[in-house]
Amino acid sequence: MSYSGFRVIREALTGHKGWKPAWRDASPQSGYDIVIVGGGGHGLATAHYLAKVYKKTRIAVVEKGWIGGGNVGRNTTIIRANYLLPGNERFYKFSLDLWEGLEQDLNYNAMVSQRGIINLFHTDGQRDAYRRRGNAMILHGTDAELLDADAVRREAPFLDFENARFPIKGALMHRGGGTVRHDAVAWGYARSADRHGVDIIQNCEVTGFRIDDGKVTGLDTTRGFIGAKKVGVAVAGSSGRVMARAGLRLPIESHVLQAFVSEGLKPLIPGVITFGAGHFYVSQSDKGGLVFGGDIDGYNSYAQRGNLPVVEDVCEGGMAIMPMIGRVRLLRQWGGIMDMSMDGSPIIDQTPVEGLYFNGGWCYGGFKATPASGFTFAHLLATDQPHECATAFRFDRFETGLMIDEKGVGAQPNLH
Amino acid sequence: MIIPHPLLGPRDAEEFVYLGDASLLDRPDWQEENADAAFFTYQYLRDNPAGTHRELWFHEQGDRSWLVVTRDTTTHDILTVEFASDVALAKAGSR
Ligand SMILES: Cc1cc2nc3c(=O)[nH]c(=O)nc-3n(C[C@H](O)[C@H](O)[C@H](O)COP(=O)(O)OP(=O)(O)OC[C@H]3O[C@@H](n4cnc5c(N)ncnc54)[C@H](O)[C@@H]3O)c2cc1C
Numbered sequence: 001m002s003y004s005g006f007r008v009i010r011e012a013l014t015g016h017k018g019w020k021p022a023w024r025d026a027s028p029q030s031g032y033d034i035v036i037v038g039g040g041g042h043g044l045a046t047a048h049y050l051a052k053v054y055k056k057t058r059i060a061v062v063e064k065g066w067i068g069g070g071n072v073g074r075n076t077t078i079i080r081a082n083y084l085l086p087g088n089e090r091f092y093k094f095s096l097d098l099w100e101g102l103e104q105d106l107n108y109n110a111m112v113s114q115r116g117i118i119n120l121f122h123t124d125g126q127r128d129a130y131r132r133r134g135n136a137m138i139l140h141g142t143d144a145e146l147l148d149a150d151a152v153r154r155e156a157p158f159l160d161f162e163n164a165r166f167p168i169k170g171a172l173m174h175r176g177g178g179t180v181r182h183d184a185v186a187w188g189y190a191r192s193a194d195r196h197g198v199d200i201i202q203n204c205e206v207t208g209f210r211i212d213d214g215k216v217t218g219l220d221t222t223r224g225f226i227g228a229k230k231v232g233v234a235v236a237g238s239s240g241r242v243m244a245r246a247g248l249r250l251p252i253e254s255h256v257l258q259a260f261v262s263e264g265l266k267p268l269i270p271g272v273i274t275f276g277a278g279h280f281y282v283s284q285s286d287k288g289g290l291v292f293g294g295d296i297d298g299y300n301s302y303a304q305r306g307n308l309p310v311v312e313d314v315c316e317g318g319m320a321i322m323p324m325i326g327r328v329r330l331l332r333q334w335g336g337i338m339d340m341s342m343d344g345s346p347i348i349d350q351t352p353v354e355g356l357y358f359n360g361g362w363c364y365g366g367f368k369a370t371p372a373s374g375f376t377f378a379h380l381l382a383t384d385q386p387h388e389c390a391t392a393f394r395f396d397r398f399e400t401g402l403m404i405d406e407k408g409v410g411a412q413p414n415l416h
Numbered sequence: 417m418i419i420p421h422p423l424l425g426p427r428d429a430e431e432f433v434y435l436g437d438a439s440l441l442d443r444p445d446w447q448e449e450n451a452d453a454a455f456f457t458y459q460y461l462r463d464n465p466a467g468t469h470r471e472l473w474f475h476e477q478g479d480r481s482w483l484v485v486t487r488d489t490t491t492h493d494i495l496t497v498e499f500a501s502d503v504a505l506a507k508a509g510s511r
Contacts (some may be wrong), residue, residue, distance in 0.1 A: 240464030249461040253436065254489070299417075299434045302466040302490045307417050309430040342460050398460040411459050414434055 003107055022187060023194035028201050031227030032060045034381055035219060037206050037242065038235035039063025041072035041182075041367065042359055044189035044200075045374020046232060046381070048106070051196035053375070054382035059198045061190075062221060064205035068186035071236050072367065074304075074336035076259050076293050078272055078283065079368040080117050080177030081142045084133045087392025087404040088345060089140040094389040095372030096142065096176055102371060108188030110180050111286070116271035117177035118147070118155060120321065122166045126276055130172040137174070145173040156273060159321050166277040166320050178271060179283050179291075185370055209246040209356065216246075216355040232357045232381050234373075237302070237337025239360035246353055250360070251342040251398050253413040256335045257296045257364045258306040260314065262328045264288030273321070280317025289331060292318060296338060296364060298414040306335045338364050344416030345404035348377050348386070348393040357381055358395070363416055419485060420497050424478060431477040437462055438470040438484045441504055466490055472500060 001007070001020055011018050034050060036043045039061050050056045061067075079099055081092035098105075099112050121127050127146075134144035148170045149161060161168045190200055201223070208220035209231070218227040235242045237254050265288050274281040282292040294314035297306040311333065318325055341347065341361030346369065348359050359377045362369060376387035386393075392404055398411075409415040417429035439462075444454035466489055473483045482500035487493065 238466075240462070241466045244463070244465075249457075249463060251460040251462070253462050253464050254466075299429075299487075300436075300464065300469050300471060300489045301492065303492055307429065307492075309428075399456050412436070414436075 003109070022191040023200050026060070026199035026201050028060065028062070028204060028221070028223050028226050029199065031218070032199070033058040033228075034230045034232065035059075035226060035228040036061045037219070037231060037233045038070070038238075039067035039186075039190070039200060039202065040070040040234065040236055041185050041189065041370035042234040042236070042362075042373045042377065043232075044186055044193055045370050046234060046359070046377045047193040047198045047200075048189045048196070049375045049378035050382060051193060051198050054378055056382055057197060059193075060201055060226070061193065061198060062201045062204045062206060062219070062226065064203075066202050067190050067200060068183055071336045071338075072186045072370070073183050074259065074334060075182055075367040076281070076283070076291050077179045077182045077367065078117070078177070078281070079112075079180055080174055080272075081368075082117065082119070082133065082137055082144065082172070082174045082177065084136050084406055085404050086140075088406065089136060089142070091372055091376070091389045091393070092368065093140050093142050094375070095369050098371030098375060099180065102188070106188040106192045108184065108191060110184040110188050112178070112180045114176055114178040117174045118152065118271060118273045119172040119174070120152070120159070120168050120274060120276045121170055121172070122168060122277045124169070127170060134172050143174060143176045145175070147171045147173050155270060158268070158324055159273070160323055163320060166275075168321070180367075182367060189374070206242060207245070209353070211246065211353055214352075214354055216353055228355075230355045230357065230381055232359060232377060234359040234377065236339050236360060236362060236366065239339045239358075241302075243351075243358065246351070246356060248351060248353070251347075252361050253300050253340050254302055255296045255298065255338045255340045255414060256301040256303065256306045257293065257338050258310055258314070258333060258335045259291070259293040260311075260330055261285070261332045262290040262292075262325070263331050265290065265328065275317045275321050278313070278317040278320060280314055280321070282318065282322070290325065290328065296340070296414060302337055304335050304337060338362070340413035340416060342398060342411040342413060343403035343405040344407055344409075346373070346393050347395055348373065348380060348390045349395045350380070350384070351395070417492055417494070419473065419483070419494060421475065421478065421483070422497055422499060424475075427475070427478060431475060432473040432483075433476045435472040435474060438472050438500075438503070439463075440472060441484075441500060441507070468495065
């Protein structure tokens with residue numbers, strides 16, 4: 001069933017009796033050509049592009065819980081392509097291009113809203129760093145604009161420009177960035193993959209890999225053995241423990257990141273705003289809640305909840321640039337598990353096990369990557385060659401010294 | 417999270433800085449054969465377990481001691497806390 005305005009009107013007039021489930025609740029078959037482990041944004045996107053673009057068949061996505069219950073449903077929904085380093089920027093530019101055509105591609109309203117991102121700066125040194133970043137973005141074909149304090153004032157007059165410690169001197173504006181309804185991304189990809197024949201198997205945890213002579217032949221799951229010629233793992237925060245079952249150790253630590261939503265307010269914040277002297281970023285959802293977050297908690301964690309010091313730190317950051325939110329009440333707060341890599345950048349690569357492919361290390365920024373991650377992972381699975389936009393995301397970059405360390409902090413995941 | 421410091425008693429985790437897996441205490445010998453491979457493994461690869469994890473915390477806003485904290489990463493429960501120097505000395509003694 002195709003979705004359209006016409007369809008909505010017809011259903012409205014006929015008592016909404018014609019809607020059908022958006023995807024089948026598939027049971028596992030005995031074998032597939034390609035099995036994707038993890039029904040988050042990346043796994044579902046991979047299945048969609050494998051079936052639609054690379055014309056592959058006999059594909060399954062196996063998900064331990066329900067699709068969209070992981071980070072794809074827990075993030076703060078920001079998309080952007082404002083990276084500095086070439087290995088990253090061309091990939092995120094590709095992702096932003098895919099976001100722009102996503103809803104037509106999927107026939108699904110994902111509420112892609114390019115309402116701009118303002119990265120504030122508070123010192124002259126920071127202005128120089130942002131100018132450099134903006135130039136790198138422009139060289140890759142992305143938009144970037146350096147705003148002075150007056151221009152920021154026109155965009156967001158409510159900010160605390162005269163703050164004695166962190167005066168706002170300007171910002172890097174990235175108008176192509178914005179927000180997307182995160183659940184709809186999972187659902188839209190799932191529906192499209194399903195319509196292209198992909199089996200989406202929920203409540204099916206992968207508990208082991210069958211490996212014969214160094215080649216993967218299938219998966220042990222809580223719903224029985226599933227044969228597979230190729231297996232692509234995209235389990236985000238669970239990367240370490242899933243890949244350990246294939247005998248692999250990764251350059252990844254799992255950490256918890258928290259996010260917050262306030263009570264609903266009238267339209268207030270135009271796009272996404274980030275604080276430059278601490279870690280705080282905020283946007284406003286269509287329901288009116290302020291959606292905001294900051295740093296990861298900073299210690300290894302698989303518990304999907306964080307601790308109070310970070311809550312305090314994030315709120316202090318908010319108060320430093322927007323004292324007006326001081327009396328806004330917090331509605332909800334939650335955590336998700338991040339696959340923090342050793343250089344802060346992702347991995348999309350083959351593994352030493354033949355037929356086993358890995359996609360992970362997304363840190364706190366993998367939502368914006370969802371379309372490109374799915375596309376390039378599908379390319380790798382289909383052709384055994386890296387996609388041209390993802391050639392830098394190799395496993396061996398740590399051995400060869402070709403790290404993609406945007407922050408320049410070294411092999412210390414909690415600093416990225 | 418409250419970390420029970422062996423000398424100072426229960427301290428807020430906020431007073432500490434986190435470094436990572438306590439395997440960082442086992443620095444490879446740079447003169448060994450294949451030292452480059454050993455350093456790659458040491459520096460970049462992690463077990464990253466869901467469950468019991470031995471890890472290094474630095475009491476920066478306290479007595480500036482390094483601690484080995486054994487903690488459950490699925491619940492944040494702290495199981496044992498030792499001085500990193502004691503752990504390292506015990507290891508050197510057993511060699
Ligand atoms: C609080 C928070 C805020 C964030 N904000 C942003 C943001 O603003 N912008 C941005 O770009 N990114 C953001 N991120 C990061 C982003 O959400 C993640 O990087 C991204 O969603 C990870 O990819 P995914 O969607 O495939 O992961 P997930 O949705 O976590 O998918 C992985 C799936 O694998 C499944 N799985 C795990 N183990 C197994 C197993 N053994 N067998 C079968 N299935 C298994 C899990 O159940 C899960 O559904 C944020 C994350 C959090 C937690």
